[in-house]
Amino acid sequence: MIRTIRAKFIVGFFVIFSLSFLVLNQTVKEIIRTSNQKIVTSDLVGLKNNSNVYVRQAFLINHFTNNKLYFGQMAEEMVNDLKHATSSDVSAYTVDGKLLFSSDEQEFSGSSDEDLRQAIEGKTAYTITYGRNSGTVLYSYPVIIDGVKVGILRFTKDFTLLYDQSGRIMDIIFYIALAIFGAAFLFSYMLSRHITVPLVKLTRASTEVKNGNLDVRIPFRRRDEIGELALNFNDMIDRIGSQISMIERDRDRLKDLNEQEKRFFDNVTHELKTPLTSILGYAEIIREKGDNDREFFDKGMNHIVEESRRLHSMVLKLLEVSQHNAGDKDMELVDSGAILRDVCDSMSFRAKRYKKSIVCEAEEGAFVLGQPNRLRQLFINLLDNAIKYSAAQSEITVKAERANGSVRYTFDNPGEPIPADQLANVFQPFYSVSLKQKEEGSVGLGLSIVKSIVDDHDGTIRIVSEKFHTVVYVEIPYVKAGASNEISI
Secondary structure, three states: OOOOHHHHHHHHHHHHHHHHHHHHHHHHHHHHHHHHHHHHHHHHHHHHHHHHHHHHHHHHHOOOOOHHHHHHHOHHHHHHHHHHHHOOEEEEEOOOOOEEEEOOHHHHOOOOOHHHHHHHOOOOEEEEEEOOOOEEEEEEEEEEEOOEEEEEEEEEEEOHHHHHHHHHHHHHHHHHHHHHHHHHHHHHHHHHHHHHHHHHHHHHHHHHHHOOOOOOOOOOOOOOHHHHHHHHHHHHHHHHHHHHHHHHHHHHHHHHHHHHHHHHHHHHHHHHHHHHHHHHHHHHHHHHHOOOOHHHHHHHHHHHHHHHHHHHHHHHHHHHHHOHHHOOOOOEEEEHHHHHHHHHHHHHHHHHHOOOEEEEEEOOOOEEEEOHHHHHHHHHHHHHHHHHHOOOOOEEEEEEEEEOOEEEEEEEEEOOOOOHHHHOOOOOOOOOOOOOOOOOOOOOOHHHHHHHHHHHOOOEEEEEEEOOEEEEEEEEEEOEEOOOOOEEO
16 A cells, blocks of 8 residues: 555656556557548549549440440450559459459459458448558459449559658657656656655654654755745744743742742741740749749740740741731831941941951931831841851941942852852742851741842842852932932932
8 A cells, every 4th residue: 555645646647647648649549540541542532533534435435235345355454554544553353353354463362352342242442451661452443334333443552651651750759758758757756756755854853753852853945835834843843842941940940949948847847846845845844843943943034035036036037028018118218328337236246246247338328218127127137147157257348339320238248158059049938048157047038038128129139159258239229318308219
């Protein structure tokens, strides 16, 4: 069974052209044969008319009472005269078909005598004997004088020239038709290849895509429908590849978020469980002993208060992360430089406990449109991270300056750098950077809170960590306070 389009094209074209060639060849042969037959018939009619004129004149000149007897007596003379006049061999027969005289008996012997038998019956007939490029006609008709059949004349005429010419014409037509159909078949074959070869490549490419290979491309440079099909196929593969890449990226991102969320809940569970266990333990012992052991009582109460405060701070941070978009959005003109200086002063005691120092350089008039409490929380969180994760005995530099229509805040602390592959994720909730000096109790909420505050103030934040220095840049749009207490941006 033929399955491929190319094979179907080839077989179909071959059958069509072969049948067309055979039909054309037979049609031409039939036309030539009919034409030759008409020419022969016309020539024989003329031959009969001329010979009849001669015989009638001979009978008119000599008046015999018995025309049949006279036909036999003048047969030899008549045959010779007709041979000379018609350039054909002639034979004369009696009405019964008995040979009277022949110009060449060999020309009439051994051939079909069907024409002679029909002449005996009173009919005019001829038979044609022809080969590839030759043809001979035997022509017989009864001679009738005054309504009486007196004898039979039989002619043999050579039509070799006619049939030779017809044979050459048929040969020429045959080879011309063969060349035309051969060229047409070759053109059809090339056209079928022009169509089927790209389809085969498209089929193979689609099979590769089905098997998962999205790197396959079809390098067609054609402007027809197949070229457009190849171009659309390549575009389709590109889109499929981009969609799969997007799905893979989303899958990886969701996987990372799930892992971060799991780490977050694990950390939160641990951080909540540890102080609660400690608080519960001290509270049960104090309930049993009361204030009998004053020193243990004071120690336990102090521990319960400190752990409760830590739990309270942790809960506030969780609420800040989950509800930062639902907070108070009322903005006012704020001198952020003054707030930053105040935060640096208050955080310097915490820095000294870690044996570190804070250098603050804040310009006057660093006005922004914002919420004072949230800006204070922003600065506290950034300073707290700088204190916790900077190197020992280090100096933390904090600046606030106007630049390009914004107030830029810079928090620079020397310390262990943050890996480059983690910088893009540090502002995500639940994410904790894997540093060696990570402080106990940190659950990765500080920078997420910072990012939400900056976003609410239409600002930007970025972190650069290189050469053992981590620098946080925060920019919030600068607002200029007018003389009449109006605010202009």
